[in-house]
Amino acid sequence: MFINIDPSSGLPIYLQIAQQIKTAVAMGRLQPEEPLPSVRQLAVELAVNPNTVARAYLDLEIEGTIYKRQGAGTFVSSQGVEMSKAERRRVLNELLEKALVEGVNLGLSERELRDAFERLLEKIAQARAPEAVGK
């Protein structure tokens, strides 16, 4: 499992782990019923405190992204994929908010922001049309 920890990020490490697992599920890099490494394995691999990994797993379990099977380990749950839509929205909202605050601070009007958004969306949609190659 590829998880990239940045200890000096302002985000607690357990949240970094939880979010990256959620993103991996949302992107399909982790499939339902796929096993996850044990807390100990992942802790040694990432060189982080096992309590931190345990906390990330607990959060994910409570949210329903993963589940524990007694004696067998931890797995991605099938409802994890459903959940991941909410996760995709969360990521989008976070990015949009940053951009919009920046825009407002630059002194752009609401109208200008909407126009910019529409134009960009159109451009991206065109680029992704089947006949277009690359970006």
Place this chain on the structure above:
Amino acid sequence: MSPDSDNILDENAIETRNLGRKFGKFEAVKNVSLRVPRGTVFGLLGVNGAGKSTIIKMIMGHLRPTAGEVRVLGRALGEDLLGIRRRVAYVSENRYMYDWMTVEESIRFTSAFHETWDDNKASDLLKRFSLPSEKKVRQLSRGNRARLCLLLALSFNPELIILDEPTSGLDPIVRRDFIENIVAEIAEEGKTVLFSSHIVEEVERVADYVGIMDEGELLMVSTIDDIKLTYKRVRYATNGTRPEVAGVPGVLMVENGRYEQVLTVHGVVDETLQMLGERGVKNPEVLPISLEDIFVNTVRAERERRANR
């Protein structure tokens, strides 16, 4: 592992009360009350000379406090120093080792002092560290000497592991070896780790708790997660006039840019934002802050406070 009932009741592996140490007139440690809960990893963070080593030496019983007291694994240090030492591992650059012994000899020698010595673990670590068992300790490289020290410390299954600047002066590979093995060790239930470091990244990675020290004083103790969740930066454009921030709750520090102001805020971010709004701040951005920034800001603020006293 230990049958003593008083230890089981004591939830702190280490507890110091108003601990102090003077060397002549110089106060190396001032009034430090520190608790390290069992099963946690505690990182003591401070610049060189902050007093970290002096505290650790007092906890190990190598140095007598001039004020206050220390309890380790539920016992006052004076009560049962030898009994405690059998259950506590100590890793330090300055730890004494018999230079004239070979690696193998020093492993056998150390094992004789510990009933709980685990031969499998020792030979496992010997292999993992690729230590040359026939070489004399004095011929070892700095990294291998540190690895041997860690091997000797971990192989008797200590309940408490105390590491004084364990990775200072080591290359990144040895450092990673150290951290991974310490992590593996903590993963076994019930072990407690106290380590000192001036490397913020290291503390951030493995510690549950961090204590920030400067000039002999313990300035702050918190869990790393709490720090990251409760300390924030708030940034906004000033649009010509700077708002009055005196009296705004939670503000620790103000940095003025040309067209913006950046506040370091603790705890009550919602109240801070509301008050800023009332004072005319528009669209403030809440940003995360790294432990390094918090460390530097805490130490600086304290030094300023002292200078103005």
